[in-house]
Amino acid sequence: MAEVTLSNVSKAFGKTQAVSDISMTIGDGEFVVLLGPTGAGKTTTLRLISGLEKLDAGSVHIGGRDVGQDTPAQRDVAMVFQQYSLYPHLTVRDNLAFPLRSPILKTPEDEIARKVHEIAEVLQIPHKLDNKATELSGGEMQRVSIGRALVRDPSIYLMDEPLSSLDAKLRADLRVELKRIQAELGSTLLYVTHDQVEAMTMANKIGVLEEGRLVQFGTPKEIYEDPVSVYVASRLGLPRINILPSGLFPGAHKGAQIGLRPENIRQGDGVEARVVRAEHLGDQTRLHLDVQGHAITTLTDPHRTYSSDAMIRISPQNPLYFDAQGARVA
Incomplete structure (x- = not known):
């Protein structure tokens, strides 16, 4: 070799x-x-x-x-x-x-x-x-x-x-x-x-x-x-990373766009999100949400059930930031 x-x-x-x-x-x-x-x-x-x-x-x-x-x-x-x-x-x-x-x-x-x-x-x-x-x-x-x-x-x-x-x-x-x-x-x-x-x-x-x-x-x-x-x-990543306007979430942000992997969205506090549907995959549940017209996918407890149109609260955890052209902001 x-x-x-x-x-x-x-x-x-x-x-x-x-x-x-x-x-x-x-x-x-x-x-x-x-x-x-x-x-x-x-x-x-x-x-x-x-x-x-x-x-x-x-x-x-x-x-x-x-x-x-x-x-x-x-x-x-x-x-x-x-x-x-x-x-x-x-x-x-x-x-x-x-x-x-x-x-x-x-x-x-x-x-x-x-x-x-x-x-x-x-x-x-x-x-x-x-x-x-x-x-x-x-x-x-x-x-x-x-x-x-x-x-x-x-x-x-x-x-x-x-x-x-x-x-x-x-x-x-x-x-x-x-x-x-x-x-x-x-x-x-x-x-x-x-x-x-x-x-x-x-x-x-x-x-x-x-x-x-x-x-x-x-x-x-x-x-x-x-x-x-x-x-x-x-x-890389399934489900794909969520790319959203930073202004969707309160607080100071480093870039125009915020990138959230599905596993980096915390439930319990933050902005209000409407449940569109839940996909139960056995070892995990993919939760499809709507926040002010923006589609978001996150992962959640596979044993928990969600009804369509239920309201939950979510907040970013370990977000990535990008500028308006898509380049990473350190």
Whole structure:
């Protein structure tokens, strides 16, 4: 594995600036997630690291070496795509072995057999090795697709939303599994997603992208608790953070807008709020409120019941403040 460094990386497609002046370091053995909506520049960044796209400006270093002039094969990266990308006529064993049989790697057959068995054990699919790819479930196919990357020992694994086409349960299962595999192998991994749950549960570091710019880079805890803007604050947390005019609550305030995570709203005193509805989710209740025409979501005791149009009082606790343009006010 190796450290990967991006320095002032930019890429445009015609008049569209896909990536703009991105600088970040993916440490050796780190699991880094790039988070942002469609069009934020996540996949383009991945493709620039892999060599599938050429840089307009800046540099990419892998293991301390400038790879700007290297082909994808010379960069020693392994990519996993959103779609399964398996050979349907081959068995699981041969699909896993395929990258190792490339003329560049020239891996001996006994070494191929060892690596394939090792990765099949890690992925918990050794009993499927002789099945054709077409005989697998969607989750098993994606495991094999991930396994095709894992059999190699590249400098970095690059994964482009590999779980997004799976159903919710499989996604949750493979999230846990992928993090376990990465920790076991000590791999350097860059993972692209728009799913905040994937980012929060898997990453050592998260890079938040907005319109091709890296607007914040840090641990999930840092980004959740100390976001630099309304945009970043809104990327993490379910239910989403409440962004409200500061004047909605009495007292002195540091910014034009106040940001309240659902868990940072105290009941019992403060401004009057009308209960719109209560969602009972077993371990918690989400309370949807209206305060002077502003919608607010908070969390409350799952054992307490609320009737629609009931009036309660709420007040801010540990609020975040933002200026009128959405930038964080310290």
